Amino acid sequence: MVALTAPPVERPAEPRRRNKPSRRLSPLLLAFVLVPLAVEAFWVFWPAIQGVYLSFTNWDGISPPTNVGLGNYTEMATDPVFGKALLDTVIWLVLFGGVSAVGGLAMAIFLQRERRGVGIYRAALFTPVVFSLVATSLIWQAMYQPDGLINNVLGGLGLESWQRSWLSESGTALYAVIVPALWRQVGYVMVLYLAGLKGIDPVLYEAATVDGASKWQQFTKITLPQLKSVNSVVLSVIVIDSLRSFDVVWSLTKGGPFHSSELLSTYMYATAFQSLRLGYASALAVVIFLLAFGVIVTYLVRAFKESDS
Amino acid sequence: MSRRNPLREVGYHVTASALSLLWLLPIILVVVTAFRSFDDVAQNGVGGLPHSFTLDGFAQAWTDGGAAQALINSMLVTVPTVLITLALASVSAFALARYDIPFRRTALLLMLAGNLLPPQILLVPVAKLSEVLGIYDSLTALVVVQVGFGLGFYTFVLHGFMRAIPAEIQQAAVIDGAGAGQLFLRIILPLTRPALAALSALAFTWVFNDLLWAITVLRSEDRMPVTPALLGLQGQFVSQWNVIAAGSVIAAVPTVAVFLRFQRHFVAGLALGAVK
Secondary structure, eight states, X not given: OOOOOOSOSOOOSOTTOOOOOBOOOOHHHHHHHHHHHHHHIIIIIHHHHHHHHHTTEEOOSSSOOEEOTTXXXXXXXXXXXXXXXXXXXXXXXXXXXXXXXXXXXXXXXXXXXXXXXXXXXXXXXXXXXXXXXXXXXXXXXXXXXXXXXXXXXXXXXXXXXXXXXXXXXXXXXXXXXXXXXXXXXXXXXXXXXXXXXXXXXXXXXXXXXXXXXXXXXXXXXXXXXXXXXXXXXXXXXXXXXXXXXXXXXXXXXXXXXXXXTOOHHHHHHHHHHTSOOHHHHHHXXXXXXXXXXXXXXXXXXXXXXXXXX | OOSOOHHHHHHHHHXXXXXXXXXXXHHHHHHHHHTSOHHHHHHHOTTSOOOOOOSHHHHHHHTTTOHHHHHHHHHHHHHHHHHHHHHHHHHHHHHHHHBOOTTHHHHHHHHHHHHHSOTHHHHHHHHHHHHHTTOTTXXXXXXXXXXXXXHHHHHHHHHHHHHTSOHHHXXXXXXXXXXXXXXXXXXXHHHTHHHHHHHHXXXXXXXXXXXXXXXXXXXXXXXOOHHHHHHHHHHHTTTOHHHHHHHHHHHHXXXXXXXXXXXXXXXXXXXXXXXX
16 A cells, blocks of 8 residues: 555644744754664665666676666567556556546445444445455455356356456456455545545535535535545555555466566566566666656645645 | 435445445455365365364464464564654654754655655665675565655654644743753654554554565565465465465454554544545
8 A cells, every 4th residue: 555645634723833943953853854864765765776777787686787778678669578567557557546536436425424334334345455465365366266256156147158267367367456456445545535525514515405406516516626635645546556566466466377467566576586687677667667757746746835834 | 414215224224235245245255264174165165155164274374384473573573663663753753843954845755755666666776785784584674674665654744743733832842941852752742642643553554464575575484474474375275275264364363453453543544645
């Protein structure tokens, strides 16, 4: 799950008051900032720079890396597996992202009003969020077995011709892998939207009802515009989560069969740690970074504006 | 909204219950499978109705499958990671939020940016770095890399919280002669407790559920935390679904426990960002 957030919900009183920070800086304060920054620099920024550097090299991890310029990037153009992984990543982004956003919003609206039992329904939808993606995958792997529940249900409905070995057929593997990821993500997105819906002033709906607006009009004219900031958080979460997605695919298919469920993230990992082509793998990682770059920058700009309010 | 149609009300609850049940179905299935015997699963299928009740699956996963050791490893990684990350994040958030440090916004966003990077770009260098430092294939490596990667996010959230504490509280303490350290420990940290609780619950599940960092810096099976160890179990007990299901249940219990115990904090933590 990606870590993304804007300012906290529970603010103490007078949140917008401009604080007047003290000017004198003690060595203790400098250590407070510099030690964590140094830890992050050592384990994140320095490796990230190395990662970009390695993407211009050929390296097996043992002998010293040799410079190949843009060789790794030009190789991608003719690498059919890269093309497949890129396509699958885009499909993943659209399907996983689209369905979890729409599904999460729908669930949030459905379970929005406080009433008896609604807490239980919300908890049911939210429960998968606390499982690891690996545990989630194993749960679904059991469902997908040839003699598993899904095929049994299809058989019971007289749809024997629909039965598949879902994870081992090229045509279905990618979609079979998206479903468990969605099962877990919908509850998460629902919680984000529930918090957003709570923030909408009920007076807006009352006024609209008095004016004779239909439910649909209220949804498009009040709910959606009011959820603007939540939407942008959800969008960022989804894009970054999609590009990071690895665990489910790795646990269920390892990208197979025949790369039919290969994502850029799994291809990168396999290239690095199984084929030991560390230079090419680093170039693949840079591509993932470039795909996420726009969202990251948008998010940082938003955070920058808010961080001083 | 005051007049409710009772029929619609019933329809609502039927739909919502059905949906909830559908959502929980995979979980119910895995719990049921975990208590079935191997022969029962082999004969009647994973999706078949249970004809047996046994703890064999758990016993096998626990001892032969190494789930016991894996759980210990998970705790040895998760608890220090959460504590160190939150300690470092809260001191940096404190200094950045409450003092006029040069480039404070740049530092804050730089730290957040690090957390937004796709981890893939770090994997190869981090693996090599831990080899160079001689900590490759040790739990220490897993702790430090997760501390480094998580820091930015927690700092950013805590900064938002600490920034919102009124300046008068700080001024009063400073007039009373409190230094930065005292101000942090006695005043700001206690006021940040709700955020720390929420972040601890979240961080626990995230670190506990991690797969990618573990398989990047660890190699030995007996050092794997429970999440990557599940993949080993899957390979070791191919098609012994009762054992795999039992392993999944064992791996899920700690996070479910944290979630149930800290439910309010947990959901608050996830929702931290949604409302502007």
